[in-house]
Amino acid sequence: MDFSSINPILLLASLMVAATPIILAAAGELIVERAGVLNLGVEGMMITGAITGFIATVTTGSPWIGFVAAAAGGAGLSLLFAFLTQFLLSNQVATGLALTLFGLGLSALLGQGYNGIKAPEFPRIDIPVISDIPVLGPILFSHDPMVYVGIGLIAGTWYFLKYSRAGLILRAVGENHEAAHALGYHVIRIRIMAIAFGGACAGLGGAYISLVRVPQWTDGMTAGAGWIALAIVVFASWRPWRLLIGAYLFGGVTVLQLNLQAAGIAIPVEYLAMSPYIATILVLVLMSAGRAPGSLGKIFHASR
């Protein structure tokens, strides 16, 4: 056993990278659920984003175009969900599960011929001056841009929900869709926009895995990250900053247990592998105090 091989600075820096796909996907799902829609298809939208982003990047050579394509792919798949649940009034849980299965299959189909190719590198940016600060510099200020996009997304989500009028309306729709309708807000229109935003964010999260973390394409490579994102939204009581803490905690324990495995610690691998899930759920359950949006998962129809 050799713990000296674990570099705390590198550990913290890679924690931020490990948490980013979950932050991206969970921030989108948070908005969707605050609008009163339960979309369990995050995993399917992530993997769809992962492959559309990968294809676009390999084809054009630009990871930026890849991320845009990933957002479009995730949003496109989510619109299928929106059509089924908002217009055909299908059950959201069943439709979300189907969306995950559909996304996994669709991505495997699209990804044929892309297995084993390496994606062009997505350059890290060292923010001038502050990235040279010892310890903090490499941990915080020397990442690829998507890490900051993720943090910015959390801050934006928080600001949007707390301070903007549109955010207030979105919360109102999620809290009591009948009252919102009676006041003249377009429940279905608002929900469709929220669902598409959630899909785009999930797509970005998926593409972060295929373009930055791995970076190559393998079938089913999101490996449950979408489910973790869903769980974190609930355990974070639908609050953005708690969601960030939850995602970092999950990312942190994931990276730590990988390091511990590499250091040859005498704990069976299975326990180490389950530790991020247990730690995240435990901490967020202890912190959780909020209540779910009042209309979450309920079907809205103007005549009822």
Added chain:
Amino acid sequence: MATDTLLELRGLTKAYPGVVANSDVSFTIGKGEVHALLGENGAGKSTLVKTIYGLVKPDTGKMTLNGVAYEPSEPRAARASGVAMVFQHFSLFDALDVAENIALGMENPPQMADLAARIREVSEQYGLPLDPNMVVGDLSAGERQRVEIIRCLLQDPKLLIMDEPTSVLTPQEVEILFKTLNILREEGTSILYISHKLEEIRTLCEHATILRHGKVVGNCDPRQTSARDMAEMMVGASLHVPEKAPHEAGEVVLSIRGLSAPAPHQFGTALKNITVDVREGEVLGIGGVAGNGQDELVAALSGEMKTAAGMVVIDGREIGRLGPNERRAAGLCAAPEERNGHAAAPDMSLTENALMTGAVRKNLVKNGLLDWPAAKAFAEEVIKAFDVRTPGPANAARSLSGGNLQKFVIGREIMQKPRVLVINQPTWGVDAAAAASIRQAILDLAVSGTAVVCISQDLDELREISDRFAALNEGKLTPPRPAKGLTIDEIGLMLGGAHDMEIAHVDA
């Protein structure tokens, strides 16, 4: 005269598949006039109001507001033209605070800090004190209504529509509301007031339009017309007033002894040390403003919420720890308030619904198997005895109108001949004719020797059927008093009501 007209409706017609909700409706509302819209449930009042508020588009007909054609495409447009509406339910957000709720009903709300100051100012001005930072889920019904009214007033409406505004208020709160409405009237605001409480309309309104089956069937000056005449115009027939055959109260059947229970959920009410006896043949009326423990008391009596064994006693037997079916076997039947989803399963047939509460007392289960023919016969018996209008017991509960389903769920319990019947809001949202027949059935059951606990927010109803009256206030029950001779003021004092119920002083 033309300049004094604010809103004119001419020939409004709106048909839904299978039913004409409004048919050629015409009337005018003057400036500064309090205009009552009267009618039974299903007479087309809410469709008409929704048309004025822009939620429903009429098939034909025209509206003019201040002499200009008025065709609101959505509520936003109606609000912009100066039409505001206080809803009966479904328009507040429990998890949001007062200021946020108000901002949601405004077109261009100011910054939150300014809005909070405006809310304080306007609410003081109209005698409706309100704290903008309170979460709406924690407010009493009267305070929640203030939120709705302030939301409208902040937009300087020319026409204020009020849909059944007093159904959840104490008499004192009603008085405060009427003072506010009178101030508004003096300021030149017109009010369209929907209610079926005729005495209120007689004190407040100067003009009434009466709807029946979607058509205007009459106009009157409520100050000159008796409540009975107006009721008969609404119903289109003469009304039957329930009567109770004289009889003596017998032995104590139900004893509630020191009943206390914590609030079952976040916005619930804890029950605090409720003690009362109910005798054979007696109707105990329990009044109180919604949210003061009515649902919890019904749950504790019906067995949905278990308590310590000795807190609920029937015929000397402690049943506090028993579930609903065991209590039914012991002789206690209950009819909870919400008929769609609580008292009845909306998507199941009437036979299935009859079976669900009747299984124990009517022996509809044999050796663990359902006795369908007997269940169907029981459902048919209820339908026949209570004049439930439905093609047959195989129809889904959802397909019945509110009043018919209410007759069915109350009748289902009464037909089981319980020792104790607990009912919550027996005639809520039920038209006058059906309400009278339900009340008569309750009285007949009491005369046959059943102890009845009737919880209701309709004080007139309680005065009509109760032998003794008690009030629920924040989970506590006042000592019961004989209902005969109790004045509405005395009842109001028993109700107490919302937590800051100092009578607001209005500097008019």
